Amino acid sequence: MPVRAETILFVGNSFTFGAGSAAWHYRPGSVEDLNGEGVGGVPAIFKRFTEQAGLDYTVALETGGGRSLGWHLNERRAVIDRAWDQVVLQEYSTLDAGKPGDATRTIADTKALATLFRARNPKVSIRLTATWSRPDLVYRPGSPWSGRPIGAMAVDLRRAYDRAAKAAGPAVKDVVPVGQAFTCAIRTGVADGDPYDGTAPGQVDLWTDDHYHASAAGYYLEALMLFASITGRDPRTLGAGEAAAADLGIAPALAVALQKVAQRATATDGACGR
Template identity: 70%
Template sequence: MIRMLLLAAALLGSPAAAETILFVGNSFTFGATSAVQDYRPGSVADLNGEGVGGVPALFARFAEQAGLDYRVSLETAPGRSLAWHLTERRDRIDRAWDHVVLQEYSTLDPDRPGDPARTIAAAQSLAALLRARNPGVDLRLTATWSRPDLVYRPGSRWSGTPIDRMARDLRVGADRAAEAARARVMPVGEAFTCAIRGGVADPNPYDGIAAGQVDLWGGDHYHGSTAGYYLEALVVFGAVTGRDPTALGRDEKAAADLGLSPDRAAALQRVAKEALASDGGCGR
């Protein structure tokens, strides 16, 4: 009997290990100004020991519901660039990972908004570091959203431009960095634009939110709102796993936990699906 059990175990093999994923970023990753920041911190490993849940915890919740096994870690700091993480948090990043999601500063370069040069250099260096540990690592760059505070107020490179312009400029920079680093870009900012074009989200929080539409930004009109980070997490989830975000369903658990209605959850899932299918184009 013992011999038979051992033979059966050998034939079945040991369970597959969970895939590892690391999120490296800033306040746009940890969900600043929203309930997402403190969402289920016990479900992820915060490598800085700050007890953050954030978008990584939303990803973990989605994966759990989809029957996927991911071990999720994050290394985040507010207002920091990828170059800062490389120099100041290298010891926490420098490990073998299956997937890594990189989030750059909201304007690419804090000193020269829209200039991708530092992002390109940092992405290349991070890619070399990560591939030295795992040559097959799946490396992703997040292209983020237009900031209403830089669009609707004076004094910015993007002042007075259409709300989609900043997201498009950030995508161009992310594409250049991804090409240099042999990575892939996730169209999070363009998903915000898709939500606006589709009538799901209001384009200008400064003049009030239209009835039936959602505000994707927090009260500072800079960071995301709970709905905005939910949309970000859906795009990341779909991109990394290859799963259809709408398969999570209108009764998805994280949305319920965070107070997003089933109708709103379903609408944002549809936007994420469209953004991924069109690589951010959404019929453009």
């Protein structure tokens, strides 16, 4: 009897569907977009990784630009309320759009979503994607992160996601430190930490032109982190010939460098050895 493919659902917003980059509509036929918008995004990059690793995942996504977890819970419940083996949840980039940095709603909505998914499958494995620092909120005035180090926002978001995971209980298996991986890439010289002053030679900009959403390289790093957490595989095993990187215009040397960053960030739980 053939082994059934593992089912996985990605719930999030533009940071999941890859806005502003080639990731947005990457291989949409390889995944199921539950909203029928032709999105591939980070889930499709993840799917490509699993194919190369010889793993069998049926990947679905439900995304909406600028949306919170509460919106998905209230407006897309009928779409996502199924039995899934794995679920990945990604909150709005500042947690609460009206109160940046406030985790109250994130904690409550994560708990409610975990309850929803556990009712369908008591063994469901849920992960939270802790997102990256936004340079537009760090290098410009008016936000709680203005004037602080570039990695501070990612750390604050991670702490909030940790609180949400704890409140949601054992169904949440991991908080994936994607934002801290961005910081790790900066600390190790792979990425430039300030896109407003240009990109240093030999480094990559992990953000797109709005200094808010990720570039193709940034979404690639996000997918690597999720691949490591979900599959338990070392992302470095994908190697220089990894197919999604080639499809997205990421040079082999940069793909390898980002794979190394993902491995380091995963091994240190986002601390990057510090």
